[in-house]
Amino acid sequence: MxxxxxxxxxxxxxxxxxxxxxxxxxxxxxxxxxxxxxxxxxxxxxxxxxxxxxxxxxxxxxxxxxxxxxxxxxxxxxxxxxxxxxxxxxxxxxxxxxxxxxxxxxxxxxxxxxxxxxxxxxxxxxxxxxxxxxxxxxxxxxxxxxxxxxxxxxxxxxxxxxxxxxxxxxxxxxxxxxxxxxxxxxxxxxxxxxxxxxxxxxxxxxxxxxFSADGVKITIHGVSTHPGYAIGKLENALKIAGEILAALPKNLSPEATEDKEGFIHPVHVEGIQEQAVLNFIIRDFTEFGLHEKETLLKEIMERVLLSYPNSKAEFKVTEQYRxxxxxxxxxxxxxxxxxxxxxxxxxxxxxxxxxxxxxxxxxxxxxxxxxxxxxxxxxxxxxxxxxxxxxxxxxxxxxxxxxxxxxxxx
Incomplete structure (x- = not known):
């Protein structure tokens, strides 16, 4: 051997x-x-x-x-x-x-x-x-x-x-x-x-x-209340998270990209109705492409939040490598x-x-x-x-x- x-x-x-x-x-x-x-x-x-x-x-x-x-x-x-x-x-x-x-x-x-x-x-x-x-x-x-x-x-x-x-x-x-x-x-x-x-x-x-690489963490703060009396009050952080994920462009996912194309990729989700956390990795061969994808993801988050006026979210970018x-x-x-x-x-x-x-x-x-x-x-x-x-x-x-x-x- x-x-x-x-x-x-x-x-x-x-x-x-x-x-x-x-x-x-x-x-x-x-x-x-x-x-x-x-x-x-x-x-x-x-x-x-x-x-x-x-x-x-x-x-x-x-x-x-x-x-x-x-x-x-x-x-x-x-x-x-x-x-x-x-x-x-x-x-x-x-x-x-x-x-x-x-x-x-x-x-x-x-x-x-x-x-x-x-x-x-x-x-x-x-x-x-x-x-x-x-x-x-x-x-x-x-x-x-x-x-x-x-x-x-x-x-x-x-x-x-x-x-x-x-x-x-x-x-x-x-x-x-x-x-x-x-x-x-x-x-x-x-x-x-x-x-x-x-x-x-x-x-x-x-x-x-x-790739150049960043991580993005979105922390969603919803509005929690008893589901039996939730009409007009409840803003479920888990549903907000789900809408953000559903709005991701399919042509910017790992399974749809190759060669020099970058992507937005969710890697972890956790939460309850009051708070949810989404973790993403963002990849591109240029910093311009990297920041472009991060801007797009933030715009998706903000657009979803328009339907939830009493909720808010934090968007944190962490540099990983270049x-x-x-x-x-x-x-x-x-x-x-x-x-x-x-x-x-x-x-x-x-x-x-x-x-x-x-x-x-x-x-x-x-x-x-x-x-x-x-x-x-x-x-x-x-x-x-x-x-x-x-x-x-x-x-x-x-x-x-x-x-x-x-x-x-x-």
């Missing part, structure tokens, strides 16, 4: 699901279970400064073995948490060896079927070893594939002195899936010049552009070196936009330019999530080549 597969199978069985409703940091203590294990494994490799800080971040340094003194410090980063959308408890990974192209029926829920017709990237996996969960949980390849790949690469960088490289930093973050992955990261302590998140999809891809391309375009060598590393791995590299975000989005604006390279994860946030062993091994190779390219070009 390859090192990266062995690590991956171990990591996915540790429940690290994050919680968007939590106010603690990290949002769930169980994320530390994996982070603590990673620290132990890094220390066993001889990486003396590997540690878990009070906020749940893992920091580690692989010392340089090159005589050159001008090599930029490169960081490789992945997140330990898994999506709140599907349970990550009691994951049972299954390795479908030398997959023959037939539908994969997940045994614990036979209605979960991984089909080539519905997952086009599977066409490149015939003959490879495909890893899935058993059907009742997500797999956790997002982003434990990236974690396993960085760890496997770290082992090689420490033991194989033939690979010349500068100082390498490792960063494992909590809470990426709830948009808080970089909230308490200490970039001064990290001490890196450039970074790469290993959290992408198809082998050979690199993402240098993300399109990292604005920063990365100022540092073309980051992309060029990654492209070269992929070519050396026998790949035809492709840069593309991601309809989402990574820790690299915020890290880039915090001062650590950080594109996203592939980890091989697919169908993330679902029970059909999968990754292939060969793609994970190729990601390890790219990480090693990246370390060498930066050394050679310095």
């Amino acid at each position: 390859s090192s990266v597969l062995n690590r991956f199978l171990s990591y996915v069985q540790i429940d690290t699901q994050s919680d968007p409703q939590s106010t603690s940091f990290p949002s769930t203590e169980k994320q530390r279970d994996l982070s603590n294990q990673l620290v132990i494994e890094l220390q066993e490799l001889g990486i003396e400064d590997a540690h878990l800080d009070e906020h749940g971040y893992v920091y580690a340094t692989i010392p340089a073995n090159s005589e050159k003194s001008n090599i930029p410090v490169i960081c490789f980063c992945s997140h330990v948490d898994t999506s709140p959308d599907v349970t990550g408890a009691n994951v049972e990974p299954i390795v479908h060896q030398k997959w023959n192209g037939e539908d994969i029926i997940l045994p614990d829920d036979p209605t979960q079927i991984l089909k080539l017709s519905e997952h086009p990237d599977l066409k490149n996996q015939i003959g490879n070893d495909v890893v899935t969960a058993s059907g009742t949980t997500l797999l956790g390849a997002d982003n434990k594939a990236g974690v396993a790949e960085i760890m496997a690469a770290a082992e090689i960088l420490v033991t194989d002195k033939r690979i010349k490289h500068g100082k390498i930093k490792i960063l494992f973050t909590p809470d990426e899936e709830v948009g808080r992955g970089t909230e308490k990261v200490d970039l001064d302590k990290l001490g890196a010049d450039y970074g790469y998140t290993v959290d992408g999809e198809a082998v050979g891809t690199m993402e240098d552009e993300t 399109n990292m391309k604005e920063i990365l375009d100022q540092h073309p060598q980051i992309i060029d070196n990654a492209m070269e590393a992929m070519k050396r791995s026998g790949l035809n590299p492709i840069t593309r936009s991601i309809r989402g975000g990574t820790d690299g989005s915020r890290l880039s604006f915090m001062g650590l330019p950080c594109p996203n390279i592939f980890a091989g994860e697919h169908a993330f946030h679902s029970r059909l999530e999968w990754v292939s062993v060969q793609d994970m091994e190729k990601a390890v190779e790219v990480i090693l080549n990246l370390a060498q390219v930066w050394e050679e070009r310095s």
Whole structure:
């Protein structure tokens, strides 16, 4: 069994699901279970400064073995948490060896079927070893594939002195899936010049552009009274919330948009007749488009409230992350070196936009330019999530080549 597969199978069985409703940091203590294990494994490799800080971040340094003194410090980063959308408890990974192209029926829920017709990237996996969960949980390849790949690469960088490289930093973050992955990261302590998140999809891809993202919280204050005597008085906050949701334009929803189109997406509703809260995520590739959608949502809220003269609502926007391309375009060598590393791995590299975000989005604006390279994860946030062993091994190779390219070009 390859090192990266062995690590991956171990990591996915540790429940690290994050919680968007939590106010603690990290949002769930169980994320530390994996982070603590990673620290132990890094220390066993001889990486003396590997540690878990009070906020749940893992920091580690692989010392340089090159005589050159001008090599930029490169960081490789992945997140330990898994999506709140599907349970990550009691994951049972299954390795479908030398997959023959037939539908994969997940045994614990036979209605979960991984089909080539519905997952086009599977066409490149015939003959490879495909890893899935058993059907009742997500797999956790997002982003434990990236974690396993960085760890496997770290082992090689420490033991194989033939690979010349500068100082390498490792960063494992909590809470990426709830948009808080970089909230308490200490970039001064990290001490890196450039970074790469290993959290992408198809082998050979690199993402240098993300959505810009905001969260919107609408708090509706209705008028409550006894329903038996409510005529002319009751203004039900739940019904107001329902009307706002019903008025959302269908062509600006995630299920109706693609490519560079943004959306307005409700993600959480709660309340009683006196007060209701709606939470949205707003996405677009430009800030102009982002603010345009927020203005539209506020106009919808205000229009609905016209029918409820004694009710009111609060509209709060919270910045989440911004399109990292604005920063990365100022540092073309980051992309060029990654492209070269992929070519050396026998790949035809492709840069593309991601309809989402990574820790690299915020890290880039915090001062650590950080594109996203592939980890091989697919169908993330679902029970059909999968990754292939060969793609994970190729990601390890790219990480090693990246370390060498930066050394050679310095």
